[in-house]
Amino acid sequence: MPFNKLKLVEPLLRAVQSEGYTIPTAIQTQAIPHVLEGRDLLGCAQTGTGKTAAFALPILQRLHGHRTIPKTSGHVGGDSHSRPIRALIMTPTRELAAQIGESFRVYGQHTSLRHTVIFGGVKQGPQTKALHRGVDILVATPGRLLDLLNQRVLTLRGVEILVLDEADRMLDMGFIHDIRRVIAQMPARRQTLMFSATMPREIRVLADTILQNPVQVKVAAESPAADTVKQALYFVDTQSKAALLEHLLQDAKITRTLVFTRTKHGADKVVRRLCHAAIAAEAIHSNKSQNARMRALANFKAGKTRVLVASDIAARGLDVDDISHVFNYDLPNVAETYVHRIGRTGRAGASGQAISFCSEEQRDDLREIERLLGKSIPVLHHSIKATSPAIEEGGSHHRQVSARSDQAARASHKSASPQQQKDTFWRSRRKRGTGGWGGSRFKRRGR
Numbered sequence: 001m002p003f004n005k006l007k008l009v010e011p012l013l014r015a016v017q018s019e020g021y022t023i024p025t026a027i028q029t030q031a032i033p034h035v036l037e038g039r040d041l042l043g044c045a046q047t048g049t050g051k052t053a054a055f056a057l058p059i060l061q062r063l064h065g066h067r068t069i070p071k072t073s074g075h076v077g078g079d080s081h082s083r084p085i086r087a088l089i090m091t092p093t094r095e096l097a098a099q100i101g102e103s104f105r106v107y108g109q110h111t112s113l114r115h116t117v118i119f120g121g122v123k124q125g126p127q128t129k130a131l132h133r134g135v136d137i138l139v140a141t142p143g144r145l146l147d148l149l150n151q152r153v154l155t156l157r158g159v160e161i162l163v164l165d166e167a168d169r170m171l172d173m174g175f176i177h178d179i180r181r182v183i184a185q186m187p188a189r190r191q192t193l194m195f196s197a198t199m200p201r202e203i204r205v206l207a208d209t210i211l212q213n214p215v216q217v218k219v220a221a222e223s224p225a226a227d228t229v230k231q232a233l234y235f236v237d238t239q240s241k242a243a244l245l246e247h248l249l250q251d252a253k254i255t256r257t258l259v260f261t262r263t264k265h266g267a268d269k270v271v272r273r274l275c276h277a278a279i280a281a282e283a284i285h286s287n288k289s290q291n292a293r294m295r296a297l298a299n300f301k302a303g304k305t306r307v308l309v310a311s312d313i314a315a316r317g318l319d320v321d322d323i324s325h326v327f328n329y330d331l332p333n334v335a336e337t338y339v340h341r342i343g344r345t346g347r348a349g350a351s352g353q354a355i356s357f358c359s360e361e362q363r364d365d366l367r368e369i370e371r372l373l374g375k376s377i378p379v380l381h382h383s384i385k386a387t388s389p390a391i392e393e394g395g396s397h398h399r400q401v402s403a404r405s406d407q408a409a410r411a412s413h414k415s416a417s418p419q420q421q422k423d424t425f426w427r428s429r430r431k432r433g434t435g436g437w438g439g440s441r442f443k444r445r446g447r
Contacts, residue, residue, distance in 0.1 A: 011110035025050035026219045040214040043195040052103045064111045083134030084158025092170040094119040101139045120144040121290030142178035159186045167196040228346035230353045233377040238359040242273045255324045259309045260341050262330040267309045281307035328356035331365045335372040
């Protein structure tokens with residue numbers, strides 16, 4: 001079904017076509033008609049499926065087609081002719097808020113609707129000025145939004161549509177109480193849309209309290225990970241991960257790369273190692289200032305930085321085109337996070353590759369990931385020697401690194417099952433009794 005069959009108005013169709021989109025995604029096809037009808041909606045779809053357009057386009061159409069003369073402005077103290085905030089989109093991270101704001105700018109470029117984005121980590125002066133001028137659509141993170149509400153900088157009395165995007169992530173980050181405080185300041189009569197990549201019990205409880213007779217839309221792929229993402233796995237000592245990553249990045253086919261680590265400190269360490277090897281890399285995580293994060297993201301999008309190293313706070317919401325590879329430097333300890341991470345590549349029908357490093361202490365995490373996927377991740381082999389801690393920190397003396405190609409690795413192991421390959425790997429490591437593989441350092445969790 002093409003976009004022109006979704007009953008979108010001409011200004012929106014023109015904007016969509018100028019972006020090169022002709023066929024809506026599954027979540028867009030299912031959600032847009034219901035949102036246009038004014039129904040509450042609970043949407044479940046994986047990251048990278050087009051959720052933003054699924055709510056942005058119908059919101060723009062509803063507000064564009066129903067212009068009202070406000071009795072109150074969205075800014076406390078504003079004059080009676082200022083615009084009220086008519087749509088509020090709450091999202092967990094600054095990066096995602098900025099990207100949603102950009103989507104409203106692109107899709108709404110042929111309308112007279114105004115929008116702005118507010119989030120923490122930057123001075124609030126420019127944000128309050130934008131609110132004072134009047135906006136129709138506000139995209140916000142919960143913390144800064146509640147702060148400005150408490151300062152009486154804005155009011156939500158005119159909100160007609162509320163969107164909670166990445167609701168499960170907001171709950172994970174502890175925003176549930178902030179969300180409830182914000183909702184308490186809105187009209188009870190409104191349209192509410194909730195989008196979430198997963199549907200745990202807590203999300204359903206929240207949905208039951210804020211949605212009225214909602215339409216439920218769920219877009220489930222045949223497998224949890226997109227078929228356009230080619231997955232691969234290396235078993236590697238913790239101290240050898242940096243050397244393996246550096247070696248793999250010598251491949252010129254790896255053009256734009258996301259590397260995920262579990263910790264912010266780990267992300268900074270990886271960046272130092274790559275920069276020492278003359279590989280352009282920057283880190284993005286919550287310890288960075290907002291300006292530093294936005295600069296790193298802009299450099300990555302512009303191709304000035306080849307490698308962006310991120311902690312899991314950026315696993316969702318990063319919307320960058322043409323990411324060729326995603327590296328799981330550390331496997332996540334939540335299986336669903338793995339799916340969200342690798343969903344950064346292989347988007348919009350393009351192919352991508354996700355490469356994961358698994359050290360011995362992460363094998364239980366690998367087991368949970370493969371259980372979620374319903375299959376084993378193909379194992380590739382390398383011959384990188386164990387690396388000393390001094391080298392791991394970016395010392396000047398690097399050991400010789402050699403790795404067999406993917407094709408050779410597959411050929412030499414085509415007769416063994418993935419589980420047999422893993423068992424052989426662990427047995428060979430334990431027989432060494434050195435390099436940190438023996439003793440009590442790597443106890444299996446839950447044993």
